[in-house]
Amino acid sequence: MFFIAIIPLISLVVGAILMSILKEIELRKKIYLLLSSGNLIINSILLIINSVFPNQEIFFNILISHNQYFFMEFIFLFQFVFSIFNKYELKDFQNAYLFDAISLIIFLSLIGIVISINFLAFLSYFFLAIMLIGIIFYFGEFKKEFSLLKKYFIVCFLSLVCLLTASIFFYLEAGTMQFYNLGGLSLSYTNTIIISILIILGIGIPCGIFPFSIYHLKNYFQETSFSHLLIYMLFNFISIFGIIQLLSIFNVARSFNIIIMMFLSSLGLVTAIYHIILEIFTSQDGYTYSLKKVMGYTFICDFNLILLLLSNIYLLSTPILTNLLHSLIFFYVSLMLIKLLVFSTFIQIANHSYEDNVRTLGNFWLKYKIYGIIMFLSGLILIFPLSLIYLNSLFLHYELIVLEINSLVALITTLTIVLLVIYLLILLLCISHFFIQVYLSKRSSYLKKETSYNIPVLFIYLITVILIGFIIVYAVIYYINPYFFYNLFFI
Amino acid sequence: MSLTSEPLSYILFILTICCFLIFIWIMFIIKNKNKKMLYSNIYNIGLVVVNIFPANPIYSFIFLLLLICNLLYFLFFILRPKVIERENEDIFIEKKNYSLDSGDINKIIDKNEQELGDS
Numbered sequence: 001m002f003f004i005a006i007i008p009l010i011s012l013v014v015g016a017i018l019m020s021i022l023k024e025i026e027l028r029k030k031i032y033l034l035l036s037s038g039n040l041i042i043n044s045i046l047l048i049i050n051s052v053f054p055n056q057e058i059f060f061n062i063l064i065s066h067n068q069y070f071f072m073e074f075i076f077l078f079q080f081v082f083s084i085f086n087k088y089e090l091k092d093f094q095n096a097y098l099f100d101a102i103s104l105i106i107f108l109s110l111i112g113i114v115i116s117i118n119f120l121a122f123l124s125y126f127f128l129a130i131m132l133i134g135i136i137f138y139f140g141e142f143k144k145e146f147s148l149l150k151k152y153f154i155v156c157f158l159s160l161v162c163l164l165t166a167s168i169f170f171y172l173e174a175g176t177m178q179f180y181n182l183g184g185l186s187l188s189y190t191n192t193i194i195i196s197i198l199i200i201l202g203i204g205i206p207c208g209i210f211p212f213s214i215y216h217l218k219n220y221f222q223e224t225s226f227s228h229l230l231i232y233m234l235f236n237f238i239s240i241f242g243i244i245q246l247l248s249i250f251n252v253a254r255s256f257n258i259i260i261m262m263f264l265s266s267l268g269l270v271t272a273i274y275h276i277i278l279e280i281f282t283s284q285d286g287y288t289y290s291l292k293k294v295m296g297y298t299f300i301c302d303f304n305l306i307l308l309l310l311s312n313i314y315l316l317s318t319p320i321l322t323n324l325l326h327s328l329i330f331f332y333v334s335l336m337l338i339k340l341l342v343f344s345t346f347i348q349i350a351n352h353s354y355e356d357n358v359r360t361l362g363n364f365w366l367k368y369k370i371y372g373i374i375m376f377l378s379g380l381i382l383i384f385p386l387s388l389i390y391l392n393s394l395f396l397h398y399e400l401i402v403l404e405i406n407s408l409v410a411l412i413t414t415l416t417i418v419l420l421v422i423y424l425l426i427l428l429l430c431i432s433h434f435f436i437q438v439y440l441s442k443r444s445s446y447l448k449k450e451t452s453y454n455i456p457v458l459f460i461y462l463i464t465v466i467l468i469g470f471i472i473v474y475a476v477i478y479y480i481n482p483y484f485f486y487n488l489f490f491i
Numbered sequence: 492m493s494l495t496s497e498p499l500s501y502i503l504f505i506l507t508i509c510c511f512l513i514f515i516w517i518m519f520i521i522k523n524k525n526k527k528m529l530y531s532n533i534y535n536i537g538l539v540v541v542n543i544f545p546a547n548p549i550y551s552f553i554f555l556l557l558l559i560c561n562l563l564y565f566l567f568f569i570l571r572p573k574v575i576e577r578e579n580e581d582i583f584i585e586k587k588n589y590s591l592d593s594g595d596i597n598k599i600i601d602k603n604e605q606e607l608g609d610s
Binding site: 013016017020059060101108112116120121128131132134135138143144160 | 525529546551552558574
């Protein structure tokens, strides 16, 4: 049974070796697309089977169960969208075959993050993912200076040091590196604080938590392609999973940890929002109305926002805490799906131009109405079901929080809700701004690519149906099974 | 010997160390940078797979060190010289030339309009 469970992983390994060998671009891209769609289908089947007949497979340092299939489904969904971007955005360039192979190793290492139950194995996969995300930045149609990602790689090593120190502390206290089935192990107060802060910094720094925030990622977002950005988006999403899962293992509900988490994430969120506004409305000091940069900053916002909401929820008592964690995870998962849907509509921009300045892009409505409609629709979905469901769940408990808990917690909760609403408004502003500039604006002055592909409309229909289908299914599950999303993070 | 036993983990550990030594030896022999990249990449794939097996923290730690060594080698000794090499080639366009600030973009727009007018 275990070998059936790891079929998608084996196919990724085989795919990575195949990509390294195959030199013919068209054949390679076709195989990549087939591989990703095949993986998505196989994993969906395995997920359904595992939901009906729950089964856990432990093999050395990995655990595969229903929860892992759930997150693997996301990874394969992103891989599917990535394979379409890869096919139509990036033309043939030097060592393109290695780019394809490395991207598959990144997906593999992200799956590794999800399925590993050993601290050092987790750390290895995490470090491999962040380093390879940096390395593939240099693979592309344009020459990129090596020093562009200097800060990024420094941050990667800082992150490694933090996580390695956390693992040493964990080993000294627990006597094992496995973080599965610890049997009620309770760590000392000081160690819990040290380990959880190191984990927050170690995972958070590459994802844009405060001390660095956007500064090490600015060049990455500016000079990268949409395909690279998609991988970074997925990495950010999986990092959130990693951070919540690891923090849930240690009893992190200590006031000191919460204050640190809150301080770092709120500053990270505010900084990223500030840069989004500058990026959209100004063109001074390196701000270039860049679509990729704005999208990249929103990923940083997502990470910080979830961490902020999480730390706020940890302040509350058990029944409210469990309910709010459940709705937070549902909100985050659905938000990622919506952002993936918005991102998918950029494929025509990536296909036609290297430009990402929204002021120069325009007039796409004439030929690509469907992409515009989907972008508009995703904005609507963000407002109506998603924000409504989450804000509703927050306000349902808000009265209880204000009444039952001391005024400081109530004040912090109010401020967090205000930040959440501001971020949602900024996100809507970004989507509507892109929609107006790219689709409705009649004035366009972007440099067109010499050759562009004729992308079948089927792909965007397929992605839209799959993603909206997923959102509907999750919304139904959210209401039917009260602890489905909460249980995802507690192994 | 069961699949999750310590001896299997130990055997895999020894095998990986041997593979790493072979890898270093091959790296010294190969002069072609593209092939070096390919080898390094395949070694990465191998480490991702083998990383599942260590049942002992020391083995895990050594696997992590091997991974770090390989990534650093890839980054500084293969990729960096390759990027510098590409700087001297004319066919590569520097992205900065036309996308960093609005002034440059306006120049390109003017140039395009001029070309359109000429044609």
